[in-house]
Amino acid sequence: MPPALVNVQAVYDDSNVPCTIERYFHCARCLSELREGRDERGQPITPISARDYSRTQIGITPRGWQVWCARHDCNITTITLRPKAQPKGGR
């Protein structure tokens, strides 16, 4: 399978790039702990938003992207890119 074609643009100046995220990825275990008010060791968690509690890492994989929970060291989701369709006729 040929590698997925993707154009990744690293933008470090965030002043002109608004957040257009409509839905977020969260770790199910983190959300469960927030609901229960206790972390995985049973220690109480101060009420906090999922955004502030999460410790997610997002990175590029050989086939797309992966969202990883650093707190629980587990996969949240993978986003796999399909190879770009080649035009008929071999071009």
Ligand SMILES: [Zn+2]
């Ligand atoms: Zn987690």
